[in-house]
Amino acid sequence: MAPLLEVRDLWIRFGGSEAVRDVSLRVDEGEVLGLVGESGSGKSVTSLAILGLLGPAARVTGEIRWHGAPGAAAVDLLRQPPEAMRRLRGKEIAMIFQEPMTALNPVMTIGRQVAECAMAHAHGWSGREAKRRAIAALESVAIPEAASRYDDYPHQFSGGQRQRILIAMALINQPRLLIADEPTTALDVTVQAQILAQLAELQRERGLAMLFISHDLAVVGQVAERVAVMRAGQVLETGPAAELLTRPVHAYTRSLLAAVPTLRTDRNQPLARVEDTTGETALYSPQAE
Numbered sequence: 001m002a003p004l005l006e007v008r009d010l011w012i013r014f015g016g017s018e019a020v021r022d023v024s025l026r027v028d029e030g031e032v033l034g035l036v037g038e039s040g041s042g043k044s045v046t047s048l049a050i051l052g053l054l055g056p057a058a059r060v061t062g063e064i065r066w067h068g069a070p071g072a073a074a075v076d077l078l079r080q081p082p083e084a085m086r087r088l089r090g091k092e093i094a095m096i097f098q099e100p101m102t103a104l105n106p107v108m109t110i111g112r113q114v115a116e117c118a119m120a121h122a123h124g125w126s127g128r129e130a131k132r133r134a135i136a137a138l139e140s141v142a143i144p145e146a147a148s149r150y151d152d153y154p155h156q157f158s159g160g161q162r163q164r165i166l167i168a169m170a171l172i173n174q175p176r177l178l179i180a181d182e183p184t185t186a187l188d189v190t191v192q193a194q195i196l197a198q199l200a201e202l203q204r205e206r207g208l209a210m211l212f213i214s215h216d217l218a219v220v221g222q223v224a225e226r227v228a229v230m231r232a233g234q235v236l237e238t239g240p241a242a243e244l245l246t247r248p249v250h251a252y253t254r255s256l257l258a259a260v261p262t263l264r265t266d267r268n269q270p271l272a273r274v275e276d277t278t279g280e281t282a283l284y285s286p287q288a289e
């Protein structure tokens with residue numbers, strides 16, 4: 001498969017502290033890469049760097065190669081002018097954030113919010129066409145009676161529905177890459193499973209590539225074909241999900257797996273501890289993949 005996004009030797013520093021240290025990642029066209037790691041390991045700042053959304057306080061070095069148009073030369077997203085990044089965001093690379101309530105405007109109808117997402121990228125659609133597409137987008141993420149609920153406000157939807165609306169907004173411009181940062185963490189497990197199934201279906205149908213971020217290895221294992229494990233700003237291990245979930249090389253990944261409760265977990269025993277592997281050498285090397 002042809003690479004779509006290649007992060008190479010990425011470093012992100014805030015003042016004297018290093019949030020991301022020499023991270024390299026690749027997402028191929030149509031592929032789902034899971035990025036897993038504990039809180040503070042650098043998953044969100046990595047995705048914000050890809051989108052050019054880190055503030056001036058962050059010092060970012062390395063290369064983020066984006067293979068935009070098929071056949072065209074790759075561009076380095078770290079060296080694009082702000083205007084080019086604005087055009088790219090939401091159109092070629094879309095993002096779903098963790099908190100559905102804060103990501104939606106509470107005083108604007110959801111129909112208008114979805115339609116404006118489309119209008120922002122100047123497809124030349126009329127207001128009526130944008131509305132028709134917004135309704136279709138809401139239907140595609142299984143919002144019941146989307147047309148009649150077009151003028152409802154965010155608080156009139158459930159948490160799961162609001163997350164679906166964010167997915168509709170992310171997908172309306174038919175991006176080539178979707179970055180989903182903990183898209184189901186705020187939801188209860190049943191709704192989480194529905195949303196994951198929905199994302200997997202949309203991904204298959206549209207051949208969409210996805211960078212799926214979660215602290216939960218079990219969730220990542222449900223959607224990702226390959227997984228990269230991050231810890232303390234570094235990628236420790238990358239590999240096919242099936243292999244990594246059954247035969248992890250790195251002690252840290254093994255302890256992350258051991259910490260996932262299963263139906264067989266004895267509830268009277270404390271959960272397995274995630275081992276402190278600080279000081280271990282990073283095993284990751286992009287050439288070795």
Ligand SMILES: Nc1ncnc2c1ncn2[C@@H]1O[C@H](COP(=O)(O)OP(=O)(O)OP(=O)(O)O)[C@@H](O)[C@H]1O
Pocket residue numbers: 014019037038039040041042043044045046057215
């Ligand atoms: N604007 C900022 N200024 C200073 N440090 C920051 C800033 N943003 C993030 N960091 C630091 O960078 C590190 C990585 O943060 P990041 O948000 O990427 O973690 P994460 O892996 O997404 O964690 P979580 O699972 O909790 O979302 C953390 O130590 C965090 O404190």
Ligand SMILES: [Mg+2]
Pocket residue numbers: 043044045181
């Ligand atoms: Mg995060």
